[in-house]
Amino acid sequence: MYRIVKKKQLSEKIFLMNIEAPRIAKSALPGQFVIIKLHEKGERIPLTIADYDREEGTVSIVVQAVGGSTQRMETMNEGDHIMDIAGPLGKPSDFIEEFEEMKDKKILFVAGGVGSAPVYPQVKWLHEHGMDTDVIIGGRSADLVILKEEMSKVANEVYVATDDGSLGMKGRVTDMIDHLVKVEGKKYDLVIAIGPLIMMKFVALQTKELGISTVVSMNPIMVDGTGMCGACRVTVGDKIKFACVDGPEFDGHLVDFDEAMRRSTTYKEKEKLQQFKAEE
Template sequence: MYKIVERKELAPSIFLMEIEAPRVAKSAKPGQFIILRIDEKGERVPLTIADYDEAKGTVTIVIQAIGASTNKLYNLQAGEYLADFVGPLGQPSEFVHEDLETLKKKRIMFVAGGVGAAPVYPQVKWLREKGVNVDVIIGGKTKDHLLYVKEMESIGANVHICTDDGSAGYKGLVTNLLKELIDTGNKFDEVVAIGPMIMMKFVAKLTAEYGIKTIVSLNMLMVDGTGMCGACRVSVGDEVKFTCVDGPEFDGHLVNFDEAMRRQTLYKSEEGRKLIAKEKEEGHTCSCKGGNN
């Protein structure tokens, strides 16, 4: 059993949970995810890690209450327990493996849309601890939907605020703000975008015009989280990848976003879920260990 040591509201229908999970906290790296189950009969819920503290033995996750399981999670309070909390899973962000001196010479821009600010935070934190210059665009519908602004600022990131309605910061799309920053002389060596699929698609489209390397996280496609169900299958360049085992981060200029968005929509429908279940029964070809060939 895994104890919920803290729970708090961040924005409408969005909440944070800090979970006591020492082994996960000890091994976690930026970009990875966990899978939890509320109880023995609960469905598997994959969530990207929003923070981890090895000393405290805790892992932080941020959840948006949009379905049956996440709404059930929403009703849990500090002091209660989760049945399962498995991880870390997936591949860490690639910069974790880069030469530190080379990394320190870079200026990296993160574009965080909505709940995407949560998985962006541990990446920014890791880089700032290593002395890397980091900018972050945090976007939300309104000022009440902005996440992790103070936390990003407290670790020394250069934060740019963007809201759809102009209630805080720049009024408009994150892509327009990113373009404005680039056009006014800001040079970014790399862009990392995490948020709604459509946002990441247009961030990648914009950065391709400027020749800026771009990484995106396709964590919202994950279902089973082990590479067995095939629901997170995505085309990256000429290869078929599985988000949960090969990702969740990929080269944004190579991702087939239209295909990914169709698959995301497919899983939301009853007919689509039946199709994915059929694919799972029949097996699929993937690059993951333990997959059916």
């Protein structure tokens, strides 16, 4: 059992939890994720590691209460226990291994909604290694822009775009990219975009046109998290990849986003049924 040591509401439906998991905290790296199971029959919820504290032995996750299991998590509080957490899973961000070649490059992170959670440890890791990066945070409205304060402490610049203009520039993250590159004349060697599939798709299309290499982080339905069940299949170029073991990060210019979006809705009904059974 894993104890929730801290819970913080980030917006109406989004919350952060620090969970005691010393073994995971010891080896976690940016880009990796955990799979959480609340009870014996519960669905497996893949969540990216938003932060880790090796000394305290805790990992942080950010959850948006959108389905049965995440809504159930929302009712949990400090001192409650989560039945199972598997991790760290997935490959750490490529820039960790390639840091020597990367350190003079200019990186722009693009975070959409809860995508700020996986972006934050990456920006923080780079900052701790002497590399400050620019970050765009996007959301439908101000209350869905999360971790801005935390991000500002570790990024070079944080730019905000909201669909309704309630915070930062009125528009999408792609409008902000256009502004930074075309109006402000900023040059980037790499864009790392993490957020909803539709956002990553349009960022990747835009950066392809701009000629900027792009990495995206896929968050499909996962079952075993070990590359055996095939649930997290993603087509990248002409290859089939499994997000849980080959990813979750892939070349954004090669990912078949339309297929990924189709697959994500195919599972919606099954997901509902599974939740229903688990809650019976």
